[in-house]
Amino acid sequence: MLRYVLRRIVLTVPVIAGILLISFLLTHVSGDPTDLILPPDTPDEARALFREKHGLDRPIWVQFYVFSLHALQGDFGNSLRFHEPAVKLVTDRLGATTELAMAAMALAIAVGIPAGVVAAYRRNTAADVAIRAVSLFGQAVPSFYLGIVAILVFAVWLGWLPSGGRGTLAHLALPAITLALGLVALIARTTRSCMLDVLNQDYVRTARAKGLGEAPVVWVHALRNAFIPVLTVIGLQVGFLLGGVVVTETVFSWPGVGRLAVQAIYARDFPVVQAVVFFFALIFVIVNLIVDLLYAVLDPRIGYR
């Protein structure tokens, strides 16, 4: 088990290095930060000084070498715009993003799994159709659009919730729901199809035969066995969540990493883009490692070595 975990952790290193190389190249070949950060009428001498100060005057492979050397020591360089270390800009905002992502995930699980179970158990009834329709809607509507509609309805018309910002639970509600909706849909659909497979299994019939009530049969025996694919989907959806915060944080003025990422990309603020990509990749890899380990907890037949 421990060896497995160690091996997985060692394997993340080339994965993250590859991701950093790709994002480095993508950001460097498209656009020049001096065009985006300095006014267009800035004289060339001032521009040259700016490039020199940030090492942008060196050949790209030298820049990547220097970047890698520092990155190995956890230093992604200073932001080109903020005069602050890129890593600090990201870590300062990780709390807000984690809060939003966790709230959305918790909400998605709390709603999605029961909805999926109900849809499977009452297959082809009105409840099933309704849940499937809502799921389809949830997955189809882009979150920036949903977010704006939510603001217009709940903040402007009804006046129940603030239109943006971070602070109280009321501030969290709209962005978390917006971010969760696509996820609810996916979790509900996955749960439904897995439950359908499981409900016809022999052990479910056996459980019923030995006189268990419907509730324990469905919610304990069946659900636990249907849960592994659902868990896989949840793990993979961390990537969806991290992508979703980019949009949701912008719409709801949420002070998180996603919004920092958007602005950094628009300004070609290379160090910040790299730092965000690094942290997002790291989170994704770690969460999926945890998910893999949870399999063994859920299903004793699975072992790691």
Place this chain on the structure above:
Amino acid sequence: MIRSLRSVALAAIVSAAAIGSAPAETLVVAQNFDPQTLWPNGTTASDNLNAGSAIVEALFWVDPDGEEFKPLLAESYELEDNTTVLVRLRPGVRFTNGEPMDADAVVHSFNVFIDPAKTPAYARVSDPFQSVEKVDDLTVRMRLKYPFPPIRLALSQLYIVPPGYWNEVGLEAYGQRPIGTGPFMFDSWARDDRLEMVVNPDYWGTLPEGIDRIVWRPVPDDISRAAGLTTGEYHIAANLAVASALDVERQDGLKLVAVPSYRIYQVILSSLPEHASPLLDKRVRQALNHAVDKQAIIDNLLFGYGVPLRGQVLREPQLGFNPDLEDYAYDPDRARALLAEAGHPDGFEITFKFPSGRYAQDREVSEAVAGMLAEVGVRTNMVVLEPGEFLRQLRAKELQPMAFVGLAPQDDPDLQVSQYHSSWRYAYLNNPELDALIDAGKQEMDVEKRAQIYRDAMTLMYDEAPIIFLYGGVDFFGTSARVENSHARGDGRFFFYDVALR
């Protein structure tokens, strides 16, 4: 005795309540972005400057009402000769940490200002400055490398910082926690969420009425910013999109402030020989000007909020604006005739580049222009560019042969027309006659002679048609109806001098 004391006290309370009107409250301002630095000379981005200059003040400011040049930390300036400026400072002003605002502070700030390694974004206006010397505690003498007619513009961008505190903390930290002389003092800053300032009780000037605190909220989404204004979460929402602006205009309790912007929208028609295209022929460039119905674009795509250019790139109140010029009339027949004369009776095909997401309605306007050109036989291959790539191409002179741009230089005719000088980094023309006029205007200190030079330059540009003259943009600020005297300017700036919240 006791009774009379009590009634005196009571009378005092009553009259205080009557005089002291409503208690001061917090003004909440929503802008697009959180400032990167609050040191105004750190960037030229208006979001940074609006917030930073509530704390740190310049020597002068340009009031958008009548474009008046007004003193702040300086009382006056005088040109001793064409390259020497004597500046007299306002006496008795202190920074909020107790340091005096005097000649030493100005000398220090000046030396930071002219160092392009520290202020790269200001290199264009700080370049003319050579050196500064202290004459006495409240007078400095600045020397210029060459005569610089827009000297006022430069003086209004020199922000004065306290040398003691600056040297103690350094440039970066100063921008995160500035100390200045302004009406507000830094209080706290939760990045990307809220920046708070409290009123400076010892301010040398008149404080804004009814405001004891400002909270700056970064709200990047256009619709969210307008929504927060509607719900009363913000008192001021800057930089609204035109659709939101129309909404704000209709609502009770809100005010729409529409400010003609310094941004001039145009279509580059490159006449550089290395950019071979039919546009090298002046008649073709004139034809394209006749082919575009800008009033229709303004009415239909900008809801009427645009200022048609009068066949020139200078704006109506600007020095050098030529009132004798009329714009190219919308006349497709005339356009077709000119094209035929130039040897293109059946029109031609040409590449037309435009950005998406850089300017208000950029894609829509570009598509409308392309449609109008098609009417006279000019078939465009539309190339859409992401804003970062768009700016790179602009400066690399790759936005050719045709491209939609909105250029927003600072408010001076030289800074505007220099962009069409052949030596300019992104000039898509090379006209020695125009170059000569621009060079002359750059050094002419006599205001009337200078105005005449630019009027001549405008006449020449009109005839040469290096661009399709489109329109000047309009910026929108939404405010609560309780906010009075908000000074919004065409470069996205707004100021709190004599603002009131009632």
